[in-house]
Amino acid sequence: MASPNRQTWPSMFRSKHASQLWQSQPDMSSSPPSLVSGSTAGRTFKSPFSGPEERNTDPKPRWNPRPEQIRILEALFNSGMANPPRDEIPRIRMKLQEYGPVGDANVFYWFQNRKSRSKNKLLRAAGSGAASRAGAAPARACAPAARQHAAASPYTTPQPKQQQLQAPHVSPTMMAPTSSSSSSSDRSSGSSKPVKPTTAAMDLLSPLAAACHQQMHYQPLGLGLQPATVSAPAATAALEEFVPTATDVEPIFLQYPQGHCLSAGELAAILGAQYMHAPVQQPAPAPASPAGMLLGLCNELAAGPTRSGAWIGAGGLGQHWPSGADQLGLGKSSETFNASAVATDVAHEDATKLGLLHYGFGLSSPPAVNAATTSAPTAVLPLPASSPETGAVTVASAAAAAAGLSNLFATTTAATSEAVTYSHLQEGEAEAADVGFAGTGVVPRGAAVVCIAGTNAVCNVPAGHLHVKTYFGEGAVLARFRSGRFEPLAVDASLGLTVEPLQHGDIYYCVLI
Amino acid sequence: MASPNRQTWPSMFRSKHASQLWQSQPDMSSSPPSLVSGSTAGRTFKSPFSGPEERNTDPKPRWNPRPEQIRILEALFNSGMANPPRDEIPRIRMKLQEYGPVGDANVFYWFQNRKSRSKNKLLRAAGSGAASRAGAAPARACAPAARQHAAASPYTTPQPKQQQLQAPHVSPTMMAPTSSSSSSSDRSSGSSKPVKPTTAAMDLLSPLAAACHQQMHYQPLGLGLQPATVSAPAATAALEEFVPTATDVEPIFLQYPQGHCLSAGELAAILGAQYMHAPVQQPAPAPASPAGMLLGLCNELAAGPTRSGAWIGAGGLGQHWPSGADQLGLGKSSETFNASAVATDVAHEDATKLGLLHYGFGLSSPPAVNAATTSAPTAVLPLPASSPETGAVTVASAAAAAAGLSNLFATTTAATSEAVTYSHLQEGEAEAADVGFAGTGVVPRGAAVVCIAGTNAVCNVPAGHLHVKTYFGEGAVLARFRSGRFEPLAVDASLGLTVEPLQHGDIYYCVLI
């Protein structure tokens, strides 16, 4: 038997794709092993017994994802594709193959590991601090509650090594470069015809998109806002607990109504996916959140940068921490370097391919949104209530405003292009933000704030990893405003917690999709 | 909730057997790893939180199958027991217990995972490479068709590191050691009386055997060769497609006539199974292949090493790749070492117990065989046709010859014993093989060849996972000739594809049972 080979999945592909176009690189995968081997195996173990079993040796070279590939994978992951359906894997692999040899197995393992590890990481982070106790009494929304891992936050904790970790770096992968869509767009451009999204839109989506679909409900742009479906209660409930305890994480999440909505990442992923095999013309589905908040997704190709974005700008509130800038990309020189390099090199290319620039969100007027958000009002707490040490950040509401998601991404990622768009967006929203803050008094404190589209609620959320959906409802997406631009906050696909812990002093905007 | 104990099945048994006799060994499951690391108790981890539940500490160490156990399991699996009936599980477990603590649940899970994973693996493998494109036009048998992942093959790819290669290790699990039957035979010996197989023979089989039975048709030895049932067409049809595409894998397989035949592995498994609970005296069923090729299975106990095996030797064709020897077991020192160790230690023991040495195949003169194989002739392609890069291996036919399966196993596994038998077999077939090659010119190239018993057809098959039945008919079993011995090629029970991909440059022999 064979047991020998350990690589179950891996082997198979290994050979295949690898060669395609990438062989050039010495690196990877395809390598050697699979064909041959089977070997692997072994459980190295010690088991004394029976002696020698071990064996193995299998050479099996392990796949070395290139940065570009990682970016793509990260983008997908951050977009909510925690574990791609089996059918999507080959598709993803194909995409990755453009950058080097990869096997389906590699993709499969990557997602598995990514999910598993991000989960553990977050759990630890959360767990160590408040989480553990949080389990007992989930603070109510906006409550000062969580001081989750006080220590956990990089700031407070003396990090031995510079823990590159997850920490602060905004993963480059998430950012969508602003590069012009022109280049790779040929394919995408091919689909100049914006499909009118309809509930049937999903049918038009590429398989990948379809896959993503599992995690969201599409709403035709036209339909836009189906306020009806909204249920304030759900939103309210969500607010009750914001920081799932380590153990409860799953349960808590699950307790909310099913249905999902697109996060910025998800959108990106989907778009990218579509791009992979279909022209941009693909219909853009609008996600509907069970919670009642809706955002129509529309194909911007034809329309151009129109958009009633869901992101709220916070022009006036500039005083995020001084560290803000550093955290963004400077944590590590290498990191920073890569980010930039990638951005120009790959990221940007990817962005184009992902089609991020071709789509935008259509924010539906959300009666539901208000209802949902409004339910939280009681939760609105005076900032002072939460002590700084708790690490809680303040959440402030602002009038809902619309901004093109594409713009958001553009600004987030590349300072180079689309700056205009960004500013545009920012300006448009500035007022609203201010308004919101003014009312709450949050702004003055300089505390981090999260603006909730369409509401005026203000509350502070625990600094640290936040379960956005639980806290703000299914359709919520957070963005951090730093250095004059918005950075979408990546949410761990598996846990639903923000990949980076919210920082006290930072300004966050909540987008209710 | 969850998470805590996950073990559904396990719980029940867990305790039971595990301790039985094996605890002694440090190694195992329980042991080291578990205790230590997981500290078992709980997820050691970090999960600080919530403390509730946890506790118990029952860390539930996960079962760590020993190599011997794996071998047995693999043997069973490869023998076609994709998913053993419930009743068989305890039986299998008992057998495994001889080597260490195991629970029924472990066995259950093992089979489930094995099946699932081998399926995925193969699907992808097939899919990614040739499969996708194969889908379009399944080459005809022996066609140069697949150039599945050309680049993929390790050979072509420049591996940065020394890719210890994949290679070739013949999994020890597959091999049946040549050890003398004496030792464990006591039980088996008890059944000195060879039961005359009859159609009713299956009734006499132990449950385990019966289980295996699902995948095969028993033919009484006496009946031997029921040429009548043979249908050339079926065989022909099979030849039409050899490499299922990723997507088509299942369908393709299913399109063939039902009915199964014993592969070397199956035989071994069955025998072993019988051994487990019944004395050797069990009747040996003869598998009948719907395709029309038949092989009588007889109990050699009484007769001694007689045998008209179905395996064809290729004494003269020594020129498999130079790497052949290396690949076999030298790829890595550890590998080699282990293999041998296991062979003497475990494997061999297993072999004895499996009763491999007590049985032999009776090759029925196969009118059908010829018909079936012959149908392929047109497909015979000049090796040159298939470029090396395509990764296709050449299949050559040779005059049918008979060799004892038992011998095959013996030679395959242990160089130590039964060498005589092997040489015997080899010699007998050398001529035939040469003849076949001579005609095709295959040999000269040093290409891998597959000799089909009873035919002269020569063709190349795609390197990579091959669906033997589809390619050569229901009764076909492939063996690789390496380092002077035959290694039966394991076939995935669920997919029917060879577990290890055929290697370009290797020599394969096809046995039509």
Add this chain to the structure above:
DNA sequence: AATCTATGAATGAAAG
């Protein structure tokens, strides 16, 4: 060189 860390790979166990 020894170590550590991040992460690819593999696989037992379970849930659905």
Add this chain to the structure above:
DNA sequence: CTTTCATTCATAGATT
């Protein structure tokens, strides 16, 4: 059976 979770193994590359 399919998918997911949890653990563990093993190794590349950074770190000291």
